[in-house]
Amino acid sequence: MEISNAAKRAADLTRQFLAFARKQTVAPKVLNLNETLTGMLSMLHRLIGEHIHLNWQPASNLWPIKIDPSHIDQILANLCVNARDSIADIGKISIKTGNCVIDEQFCTDIKGFDPGEYVQLTFSDSGCGMDEETIVHIFEPFFTTKDAGKGTGLGLATVYGIVKQNKGFINVDSKPNQGTVFTIYLPRYVGDINQTRTESLVAPLERGEETILLVEDESTILNTAMMMLEEQGYTVLAATSPDVAIGLAKEHPSKIHLLITDVIMPGMNGRELAKNVQDLFPDIKLLFMSGYTANVIAPHGVLDEGFHFIQKPFTLPDLAGKVREVLEC
CATH class of the missing domain: 3.30.565.10 (Histidine kinase-like ATPase, C-terminal domain)
Incomplete structure (x- = not known):
């Protein structure tokens, strides 16, 4: 367990250091x-x-x-x-x-x-x-x-x-x-x-009432993104890891419309998590996010045609617009 925790923390630090860099x-x-x-x-x-x-x-x-x-x-x-x-x-x-x-x-x-x-x-x-x-x-x-x-x-x-x-x-x-x-x-x-x-004359941000499963293992980013989405009217199920996300999905009594997940996480990547959640909700829409550059995340397939992706860090207009785009596609 200690080795696993150390590996998770090392991966988290490495990812954040890329953002810092x-x-x-x-x-x-x-x-x-x-x-x-x-x-x-x-x-x-x-x-x-x-x-x-x-x-x-x-x-x-x-x-x-x-x-x-x-x-x-x-x-x-x-x-x-x-x-x-x-x-x-x-x-x-x-x-x-x-x-x-x-x-x-x-x-x-x-x-x-x-x-x-x-x-x-x-x-x-x-x-x-x-x-x-x-x-x-x-x-x-x-x-x-x-x-x-x-x-x-x-x-x-x-x-x-x-x-x-x-x-x-x-x-x-x-x-x-x-x-x-x-x-x-x-x-x-x-x-x-x-x-x-x-x-300053931009149109009002599009809102929604759907339920979103949000997965991000960096707590600051998770909390910020959750608050952005809730401000736009969405119900947000927030998870700090893929295991927690799968547990929330299994326990949720009604439909989850969208999964927003980080691509690279310790233990299970975003694509693997998406497959697990799709077993529970076959019609769920998917939006992947990452702070890594394209050459790092491309091997995970989330930049392929038909996949939706948003680069971190993002602003509220960026996220709000992308969420509506994915939900309505």
């Missing part, structure tokens, strides 16, 4: 950070739980930025999970935006920054805080202060990687028992902002 295709868009974050608030509330108050402070006249929207999802989801786990009881999380000009003096005082105009995202929590020794290591892959099996040590490393990939900077301020403040600086976009206006 940014092997996915990136699709940056010009966006208003306030609008993007406002659209995430309901999901973030559910992610952190009712015992934590979420304080949202959007700045007026915020400058546009250019970034893959899924990167914002990843940053906020990882910071929220990290903050939630650091708050023992009732607590508070604050998210604030603003425009910021970094000058030469600032860069002299704080190494690693470049002068320029930035959109500032400040994320603070009332959690247990960190000492200086811990702060030095928090952005290192696989570093974690959580109990064994409860953290991979890639959450903040992923945040750091995304920020740096987008030519931004991140700073952290924390003391034991005094909470933590993460300040992220993303470059102001100074190109044509007509793209921003056009993208």
